Amino acid sequence: MSGAGGWTLSRVISSCLGLGLLRPAPGTIGSAFGLGVFVVFLAGSPTSVQIGATVVATLVGVAAATATSRRLGLEDPSEVVVDELAGMWLSVIAVDSVPAWILAFFVFRLFDIVKPFPARQMEALPEGWGIMLDDIVAGAYTWLIIQALLRWGVIP
Secondary structure, three states: OOOOOOOOHHHHHHOOOOHHHOOOOHHHHHHHHHHHHHHHHHOOOOHHHHHHHHHHHHHHHHHHHHHHHHHHOOOOOOOOOHHHHHHHHHHOOOOOOHHHHHHHHHHHHHHHHHOOOOHHHHOOOOHHHHHHHHHHHHHHHHHHHHHHHHHOOOOO
16 A cells, blocks of 8 residues: 555554554553564574664664655654664563563663653654664663663572
8 A cells, every 4th residue: 555544564664563553652562562572583592693683673663664754744653663672672682581571671661751861862863763763772771771680680
């Protein structure tokens, strides 16, 4: 299909199979989907595979988010949740613990909402880069916290 509301490959990808259209809280839904996909398909894989998959998801996400935002005529459409998927994946790279995954989910959502420096500044980047990179920053902060808590034995 074509047109502003049509289903293109970029819209399917950027909305994570349409999950970004669900209300309320499409970002939370996208993050939960991202964590679920990670747990099912990437958990237990070598860290290099997890990193590679996250880089690919981010780059594909930039292209898909750019195309979707252009097609819809919106700077950062709420239906685009591939950014949450990629940020969530980054949050749990090299993590193989259910409690850590759960904590990472909540910490990532907090950082995605609060947007600590330089996440908010990333939103000023053009098109899909701005859509994606604020969540990558949130994911990086989350990853640092989760890794520290795992190393300190705070979470198993």
